[in-house]
Amino acid sequence: MLSFLGRRVLIAIPTVLLISVFVFALQKFLPGDPVLALAGEDRNPEMLAFLREKYRLNDPLYLQYFHWIGNALRGDLGISLRTQQPVLELIGQKLPVTVQLAVMALIFAVVIGIPAGVISAYKKGTWIDWLANIISLSGLSVPNFWLGIMLILLVSVKLGWLPASGYQPLTEDPLQSLRTMLMPAFVLGSGLAATLMRHTRSAMLGVLQSDYVRTARAKGLNERTVVLKHALRNALVPIVTVVTLLFGELLAGAVLTEQIFTIPGFGKLVVDAVFNRDYAVVQGIVLCTAIAFIAMNILADALYRILNPRMRDQ
């Protein structure tokens, strides 16, 4: 397993480099002059020239890239044009917020989606199955922002149970932090739960008809053991892949959800950086996201191998 992980990390390095070139190039071809954005009202030519020099915008592109990637490897992702803070520091501040949101949403999705999928497959064709399918279909078709606003109106404004905004870092006030994140995580997780439920259901339907589930019953095992130990374990193999694929959806959804609940996370950082042409920040963010994606994929592959013994000998 360790050698497998090592190999996967090695293979990931050129991928990350390629992405970095791509990110850098894309950035340079976007319309708009960052120096103009930075200078704001003060458009005197000397000032502009000074800024160009300071941020090495006069160097040839490849030099700018090597400079940037060289620094990045040392953990220096540059300085935000707007706030003058190091990009890594900015990301370090915002990323944990979003990770907390994403992890809580994923927990919601798994805790709701997988059991719902298992039950509706097991009770296929009964009213329980219908109900689960109707709920999951609504989960898929209701837009996040609408669900978010409705929840805020109901839970915060009308019932006053949970705050609508006012994020607290997990490290400072854990309980309050969880309370403020509960609704956003639910909103973000509900769509994923619906997707997960459908995939779990179809995977379980296949597995429940398999010969080895029949063998498990022939041994006189009780239904709980048959379904959870023999069927679900095998159904989880494709489900893990689905969860990996959901990761992109999760990040995109997080950006939107942070806007609805005014959470000062990665999403806000992305939006601000793009609108202000804050190159360094955008580059840093995309690079971090790409690395997170690759890491998730490696993690999913590892999990896949743990769940699927047939993969282990290869």
Added chain:
Amino acid sequence: MGERLPEPHPLLQVTDLSIRIGSVGENLVDGVSLRMNAGETLCIVGESGCGKSLTALALMGLLPTPPLRLMSGRAEFGGQDLFSLSSQDLNHIRGGEMAMIFQEPMTSLNPALTIGEQIAESVRRHRGGTRTEALDRALEMLRRVRIPAPEKRLGEYPHQMSGGMRQRAMIAMALANDPRLLIADEPTTALDVTVQQQVLDLIRALQAETGAGLVLITHDLGVVAEMADQVAVMYAGRIVESGPVAAIFDDPQHPYTIGLMSSMPALGARSGRLVTIPGIVPPANAMPKGCRFAARCPFAMPDCAKAPPLADLGGGHRVACWNAPLEQAFPAMAVAG
């Protein structure tokens, strides 16, 4: 034959078992009755699709319902009516006193669990005890089914084993709790010809050791001749002939059985499937009302539009044919047969 002694209490007695798919059409298994004593081997023989597996699965309570439906029937096993047991009581019996080996060795073991775990969990379910004790028992069973390097196999997964080894592991699993009845559904059909005989020999040896009764399903008359005490010949969901093995082989009475015999390559050869009788089995949605063999039967006559009952010719030899016994209907047969 002198005075008939009262028959011993049977280990398994199936009466009028009928299975249907959905609610329309004819029964896929129609009025099947079987009877066997403890320690005996009952062979159910018939062409592919005649309902052998459905019959066996019904006894184990493993019919996929829906789409299949148990229409009628009673199955007494050791004095208990299998079809009226609670699921808890049934789970107590299956895997314990009554165990089954399936037709599909490649897919019948769970790919995500080790062989040892799969045997041990059955042992713990029926005998209790610790995981270690159960694994010890699993190891002992792997030895008894003569799997090479059993210690190593205990921790291996099904995909690491050949079909023959998997079927041995299935046998080990089925016999781990000393069942009184083993149902083996074509245990060798999916295996290489060279392995088939070994697996059959193994089943026979273990049966002799444990004294378990065996319901052996096969489409191979060579296997029947080798293994059976009692035989039931099935055609299109019905038993057409049944009785002690000697009666069936020495004096086959049903035209279908005779057809099977004459298409049998040579006793002991395992290769030929029994499909050389002209014509095809009627499909489930077009079952004739009367004798289901009529379309292929050389002796068919107008009477055959009614279903013939399974009538006793004496000595437990039963035949479902209007023309039985053939020697009386066609005196020339006595010579020709």
